[in-house]
């Protein structure tokens with residue numbers, strides 16, 4: 001039996017305020033192991049969609065299944081544990097908890113989620129969480145920064161720490177919300193290469209969001225939220 | 240555990256603000272506990288002014304004025320007790336000892352007490368302490384006077400100093416017994432009771448300075464009995480103001496009291512000091528409760544300061560909350576984090592407050608005892624204080640729940656968008 005798709009959406013709708021839908025998605029499917037580029041103009045609902053897929057927001061209509069789990073029927077705390085155990089998330093910027101060191105930031109998801117920690121300890125031949133964090137930091141070129149206060153890192157270094165944190169514990173789906181928008185173009189490609197190398201190791205699915213289409217060729221598939229989102233389409237016709 | 244570690248690091252990250260918050264809680268807690276200690280010290284000191292005395296007997300009158308005039312030297316009894324009535328009670332088989340008191344004179348605002356050797360032998364305070372002479376001896380001669388420690392230090396008297404007593408108990412008296420100077424024969428050790436502020440002479444001495452007085456007025460100068468004549472023939476004591484009684488056994492006290500109060504021949508009042516002390520304390524308890532109320536309010540204000548500071552920190556920590564949410568922390572974790580933070584601040588504040596109280600006690604205790612005669616013991620926190628501290632802790636947690644609730648609502652609503 002093949003695994004359920006990473007993301008399966010049918011007639012999904014969501015509004016922050018009743019009656020004012022931000023998202024209406026008839027269908028969207030992302031297979032396991034895919035690297036998908038999702039683009040759309042600012043305000044088109046990209047972050048909102050990621051919040052739904054990550055299980056932070058609750059779908060209000062239609063169905064949303066992530067890694068085979070039906071998020072629409074799960075309780076808030078079930079969605080929280082699901083996210084902590086099986087997803088990785090990278091923000092646009094300011095990804096790190098300011099009062100924790102680099103290594104503490106990287107290991108935090110594995111401390112919050114016991115299953116994630118257990119999976120990490122079983123899968124690898126690692127002796128401790130800190131050693132696992134050190135290994136991934138090494139591969140991402142931030143091995144020398146483990147004890148540094150995060151406030152002393154450059155933006156590029158911060159984003160790599162965020163990737164290390166999102167990837168430790170081998171999540172099946174990695175979501176990145178415009179993680180490169182604060183980087184210059186050279187560093188963008190470096191960053192993506194590191195991200196792909198790491199996700200390729202674990203076979204994780206990547207859902208990458210950006211409004212910058214120049215990065216699209218590096219992905220297997222590109223989705224346009226403007227095309228998919230009926231709300232955005234409706235707006236488009238008014239424009 | 241994780242929440243505790245995160246809360247600690249977060250507080251440390253904001254250590255300046257955290258320190259201020261802890262300091263303000265500590266100060267308010269120290270005030271509350273300090274007021275409580277002083278209150279208990281005052282109460283114990285008050286109750287300990289006289290002990291082992293079973294009855295105070297004076298001319299018929301109110302219990303509180305009798306206690307105030309004989310023990311605290313406040314106000315004065317107007318009527319006297321005939322010496323014969325005193326002698327009769329002293330002779331009863333159920334009476335172990337008595338201390339006669341003759342009051343009514345003063346020296347520069349300090350009260351003069353005429354009494355006998357019985358005072359030095361039987362008077363007790365603070366359970367089993369007794370007045371003790373550091374220098375000299377008890378009055379032997381007619382015009383000998385023993386002075387309390389405060390009298391000695393305030394007026395600079397030494398053994399051998401001469402002084403004259405004033406009639407009446409006002410600070411400034413126009414009727415001085417200048418014709419009959421007294422000689423300081425002994426100085427008492429500090430007791431922390433009104434004894435320190437008193438002078439003690441013999442009953443005969445008290446009688447002698449009023450020799451030849453008629454109807455409360457002194458004899459015309461040159462017409463009184465000479466000092467030499469008084470010493471040669473000390474006047475007989477025919478009345479005293481009041482006396483303390485020690486019963487043979489505690490069980491006799493009530494019978495004795497009833498007998499004295501019901502004596503038809505002379506109108507006397509006998510009171511049990513402990514009972515009257517409690518009545519008196521209940522009178523001042525109103526002021527006491529007001530003081531406690533004020534210091535409790537100060538603690539609440541201190542904790543509200545913490546609430547404000549945590550609440551204020553929330554707006555700059557929305558990003559932190561969103562990150563925690565994104566990596567799998569549920570709202571329960573966020574709430575726990577905030578409440579643990581409040582709990583830590585409160586505990587640190589309470590511990591700091593307790594420490595301040597002890598440091599303050601160590602530093603101030605000798606001064607307070609010397610200046611106010613108030614001994615505040617340095618002892619482990621009493622159970623009442625543990626009650627206060629846990630109430631403060633509970634209130635801190637409760638107040639911490641307010642920003643926690645707000646953070647919870649915010650994380651639910653914000654999702655992953657960082658609205659600044």
Ligand SMILES: Nc1ncnc2c1ncn2[C@@H]1O[C@H](COP(=O)(O)OP(=O)(O)O)[C@@H](O)[C@H]1O
Nearest residue numbers: 016022041042043044045046047048652653656
């Ligand atoms: N927490 C929120 N509360 C209310 N409205 C929101 C919130 N977050 C986003 N929105 C609105 O939803 C729409 C989509 O926003 P968003 O998903 O952030 O778009 P994008 O990430 O594509 O820029 C916008 O109109 C935005 O104003």
Ligand SMILES: [Mg+2]
Nearest residue numbers: 046047048177
């Ligand atoms: Mg966005």
